[in-house]
Amino acid sequence: MKAALLRTPGGAAVEEVPPPEAGPGEIVVAMRACGLCGSDLEKIRGTYTAAPPVIGHEAVGVVKSVGEGVEGLRRGMRVFPHHHVACGRCPICRGGSPTMCPHYRGTNLEPGGFADSFRVPRWNVAHRGVLRLPPSVDFERGAFIEPLACAIRALGRAPATIGSALVLGAGPMGLLSLQLLHLRGADPVLVSEVSAVRAERARELGAAMVWDPTTDDVVAATRRETKGGGVDLALVATGHGPAIAQALRTLRPGGTALLLGVPEKGGRLDFDPTEFVTREVSLVPSNAATEAETRRALDLIARRKVDVARLVTHRFPLERFVEAVEVARRAECVKAIITP
Numbered sequence: 001m002k003a004a005l006l007r008t009p010g011g012a013a014v015e016e017v018p019p020p021e022a023g024p025g026e027i028v029v030a031m032r033a034c035g036l037c038g039s040d041l042e043k044i045r046g047t048y049t050a051a052p053p054v055i056g057h058e059a060v061g062v063v064k065s066v067g068e069g070v071e072g073l074r075r076g077m078r079v080f081p082h083h084h085v086a087c088g089r090c091p092i093c094r095g096g097s098p099t100m101c102p103h104y105r106g107t108n109l110e111p112g113g114f115a116d117s118f119r120v121p122r123w124n125v126a127h128r129g130v131l132r133l134p135p136s137v138d139f140e141r142g143a144f145i146e147p148l149a150c151a152i153r154a155l156g157r158a159p160a161t162i163g164s165a166l167v168l169g170a171g172p173m174g175l176l177s178l179q180l181l182h183l184r185g186a187d188p189v190l191v192s193e194v195s196a197v198r199a200e201r202a203r204e205l206g207a208a209m210v211w212d213p214t215t216d217d218v219v220a221a222t223r224r225e226t227k228g229g230g231v232d233l234a235l236v237a238t239g240h241g242p243a244i245a246q247a248l249r250t251l252r253p254g255g256t257a258l259l260l261g262v263p264e265k266g267g268r269l270d271f272d273p274t275e276f277v278t279r280e281v282s283l284v285p286s287n288a289a290t291e292a293e294t295r296r297a298l299d300l301i302a303r304r305k306v307d308v309a310r311l312v313t314h315r316f317p318l319e320r321f322v323e324a325v326e327v328a329r330r331a332e333c334v335k336a337i338i339t340p
């Protein structure tokens, strides 16, 4: 079978590999769709450090084989398997940081989601990491369960009431967050985005204003739009380092900046730390998602509360994976979906 694998330095290649087999407690899933994520691009570039590098984690498909002892899953079922699952019992999980659980990154899809089929480890199956897709959720929509879950978790870490908000970066994560902010009642939701295609999507999805940070002064524009006060919440959905300080500067006193995008390693924050105290602004990071959020994401997609289909701009068969990576690096792409 074919699989797209990381090949150093700074590349990926589609190779012929032996198909995986389901050992005890495991399942093998035939991939039907897998979203190409910004973190995959970073892993391919060699700049991602948060987990051992395996590419393809926004995968859905059909159960192809079931190992001994697996309950509740059968061959032919349409599923979303979560690539990382927390234990739910250790001090870190119980302390409220399940995505920091030492087990969380201990397992992954094998050889990864960009493969004709992949093995889901026993740990993930046993810890309720596999969700069944209802008939109303096609594979392409199902591929958004994982990224939407990450955005849900991030907003779950924000204060309960959000009036005005600014989203920095209207890639897939920014556009999912924009819709979640509307569902939470935020108004207005402002957006800062460089790419014309992404800015257009943000407008279609109801952004009150969309600014280009290369030509507009986003901090001044945000203040103007909020009558000088600043926004309650600024959500950084880009890995562009300077966006973090910019987000903090757009906040009203007491506001919160959520950090969802992974900044490049080794950067420095250009922000006067006295402002954290004198203006009581917060910087709250969010990393990945748990089974509570993947279930919530599936529910929102199934009920069409979040329009994920509109984010798909490109589709590539697995054999053209390398080309997909090239295209996804360009700004005219929002979400690229890989199919078998």
Ligand SMILES: [Zn+2]
Binding pocket: 037, 038, 039, 057, 058, 146, 147
């Ligand atoms: Zn992702």
Ligand SMILES: [Zn+2]
Binding pocket: 086, 087, 088, 089, 090, 091, 092, 093, 094, 098, 101, 102, 103
């Ligand atoms: Zn744990």
